[in-house]
Amino acid sequence: MPINLETIAFTLFAAMCVGGGLGVAVLRNLFHAALSLLLALFGAAGLFVLLSAPFLAMVQILVYMGAIAILILFVIMLTQQVIVPEPYNRQWVLGALAALVALGALFMVIAQLGGGDAPYLQPQPLAPEVSDSGIAALGSDLVDPGRYLVPFEVAGLLLTVALVGAISIARED
Amino acid sequence: MPNLPVAAEIGSGPNPDEPLSIIVAAVLILLIAMGTLIFNIWFERKQVARVQDRLGPNRVGPWGIFQTIADVLKLLTKEIIIPSQIDRLTYWLAPVLAVGAVIMIWAVVPLSPVAIGSDLNVGALYFISISSLGAVGVLAAGWGSNNKYALLGGLRVIAQMVSYEVPLMLSLLVPVMLAGSLSMQDIVDAQGAMWYFILAPVACLIFTTAGQAEVARAPFDLIEGESEIVAGHHIEYSGLAFAMFYLAEWLHSFTLSALCVTLFFGGWQGPFAVEVPALGLLWFFLKTYAGYFILNWLRYTVPRVRIDHMMSFNWKFLTPIALVVLVMTATLEKLWPALFPVDPGRPGFIQSLPRAGILFLANLVLVGVVIMILRQVARRERQRVEDLVDEGQYSAPAPMPEPVEV
Amino acid sequence: MLEQWVFILVFGIVALGTPVAAIIVGRVIGPRRPNPTQQSTYECGMQTVGDAQKQYKIQYYIFTLLFLAFDVEVVLLLPWALAYNQLPLFALFEGAFLIFILAVGLVYVWRKGALEWR
């Protein structure tokens, strides 16, 4: 891997991602764990930019960091069990084992793909006519009856149902 | 005005072979933001003094223009008091995030046809995403200070910020739809013939109102309700650490004006702006200061809103109207080309007239309908209160006692 | 396309570095004479009782929840609005229907009285 701005940025964001994820897994203070989750999500947003999907990167910041993370921080404040003496349950060794096994399995699958030299792994240049990285194409695909129209409307329905459901569950009466 | 040669290079796509030019441009934009801020604080203090029939700063330098610099020097020599009960990581993260998020918005604000930090193809989305990061800073300040007032103030301001972000985003969709692009420079370019304020006045008003609430300035400055929650989330900060929150708020207010100008008032568009880019810079700042003046005027004229009213105003008034405006604009965008086919032979201004006329009239009709509905609701509310009084369930408050002469 | 983000990266570092530098300068230049009274939590001159990290009203959560729903809806509508002028007339009804679905949710929550601040 040559050393240039792109690889440096990749290393930075990948470290943020993994480091943040590690923080979520191990930090005792739940509020710090949530901030660590923010770091991981920000790293992922950076990786999306590197993958030429700036729209998703911005959506990641807007939805995950701006809304979901705030919701999580709110509930941490509401439930006030921020620092507990024992953050892990009895089966944490089992959990660690399962995670390691999964990592090993995924690693073997990725190893099957081969290194960066395999020809089909070379990234394709984005077509010059889509200077917007495919956002307009995404827009027309989302409302195309032959493609994602049904998921598009169902997503709206899901949101409404989740909203109504969550509010009736969370309300006092 | 200087011609900003370096930023001009960046505007046409930064040169990766010259990392220095990027850094210089970044520092230049930071200096523009900070320089205007120093001036803005004096400008606003002078203006509010006039509104309140005072003189305002008038000691340091001519017309007190160096007052802000003196203030900065004073803050520099103040002690930064660090309370002993804080959560260190969160406490220090908060001011950094609050300021950083606001400054970062300036990366996508087009200052002139050639001077823009980075003309991202998702510029408008970048702006709302980054400004939503500021909310995390507020929450961190509230929680990290380990102070009840700070936490309550933080929670309040978050509830306010996130609520008002909804109409803000929905009204942002209107210029995006009209221009067919998320890039800020494209949105400004598309307003060459006609400002979007004419095409979408209601969206502009919603954007400004929601933006003012998002910045948490009067009449939506509930965090500063001194009698209730002292000073909000930044109560435990002092010295330059407090100045960071102060800076973030004032810069955010100016940024809001700049964004409003970019999205609805043609940004740098003006006579000869395309031919002489430096002139674009002049138009941009003229418009932005005009907007800033009006926002400040509102700020010091309208009394503070109560929190329940503020939430109702957002969810029961602004958000539904923003949804209606969006659907209305979408409908008319499909309608007007069918009624008035585009004639490419005509100049741009004439061409844009039918579209502007139809959209503007529709907006006027919408405003009329909304006012009628509001009057209906107000009449019903008055009737309800009168009925309560008649039934004896509610009595008017006793008159104030006469002041005693001493 | 990626080149434009180089500036954002650099500018982000500059933007975050500014407050960090300012606070460090403030701590270096400013005096530092800590004492227990000065460092205690501010509470209008009273002794602070207990931690601040207590339980707070559910109302804040409900408004954030509403925000989340509309936030995600805007994400769905953004590509639609962007591509709108190239889309057929049919797209108008699809977008309007999505807005209608969420508006129904808002009206339901409104009728239920969850929008009242208590």
Add this chain to the structure above:
Amino acid sequence: MSVPLWMFLLVAAALFCLGIFTVLSRRNAIAILMGVELMLNAVNLNLVAFWRYRTEAGIIAERGGVAGQAFAVFVFIVAAAEVAVGLALVIAVYRSRQTVTAEDIDLLKG
């Protein structure tokens, strides 16, 4: 692009496994939800990485060129809905039982 695909996949795999560990081992229900978010994010990273590396030039503007991005958008939405309902349940349980520890929530054990 000078970063090969497998490195992105590796980051996603690490994130996913950290998510698994968090979900299986944490006692706090909110932490478990955070682990789920990590896992969903890893999935998104994979979707976009494969989209970027396997979509051929010129196909973006045509039909199906942005399938990876579209899927990722739907994952975002499902994640949002999941977290909204999940946290509402946490709050409801907390209100009735004063706990957010997953092991203590055994209402169905009789």
